[in-house]
Amino acid sequence: MGWVVVVVVLAVVALALILREPVAEARVRRRQRQQERKRAARRRRVAEAEQRRRDRAMNPAKAAARRGPPRWQQVAQRNGSKCWLCGTRTYPDDRRRAGVGTEQLGATYPTVDYVVSIDRGGTYDMGNARIAHRLCAESRLANPGREEFRPPLRTYAA
Numbered sequence: 001m002g003w004v005v006v007v008v009v010l011a012v013v014a015l016a017l018i019l020r021e022p023v024a025e026a027r028v029r030r031r032q033r034q035q036e037r038k039r040a041a042r043r044r045r046v047a048e049a050e051q052r053r054r055d056r057a058m059n060p061a062k063a064a065a066r067r068g069p070p071r072w073q074q075v076a077q078r079n080g081s082k083c084w085l086c087g088t089r090t091y092p093d094d095r096r097r098a099g100v101g102t103e104q105l106g107a108t109y110p111t112v113d114y115v116v117s118i119d120r121g122g123t124y125d126m127g128n129a130r131i132a133h134r135l136c137a138e139s140r141l142a143n144p145g146r147e148e149f150r151p152p153l154r155t156y157a158a
């Protein structure tokens with residue numbers, strides 16, 4: 001009976017010795033595969049970022065769409081602060097506080113208007129953005145065919 005136990009123990013030991021190498025190799029291979037997957041994912045992310053950067057460089061409209069509507073200050077700096085519809089100056093101080101955190105904007109307050117309006121497929125990029133009096137922009141919107149605009153009067157005193 002004793003020899004059976006010895007044989008079984010020897011067999012187990014031999015099996016363990018035989019399997020030890022392959023198990024270690026499998027672990028190494030698994031780790032390599034994980035690292036390779038991570039590297040591939042990183043390469044993909046870098047490539048996507050690069051593609052986005054190239055898109056933006058090539059297509060200002062796409063870039064503008066990503067940024068969203070510009071602030072009137074940015075448009076004024078780039079395209080001038082006169083109303084592009086009636087040709088007279090705009091008044092950033094034509095406004096007043098109306099309660100906490102809200103303001104009422106006067107007729108001559110500068111707003112961003114779009115040569116091709118956004119709802120007709122126009123874009124937010126600077127080439128399409130202009131400064132207009134709040135009232136001029138509203139009346140253009142209400143009356144798309146209109147060609148002439150009379151300079152509005154200030155709503156709120158300076």
Ligand SMILES: [Zn+2]
Nearest residue numbers: 083086133136
């Ligand atoms: Zn105007």
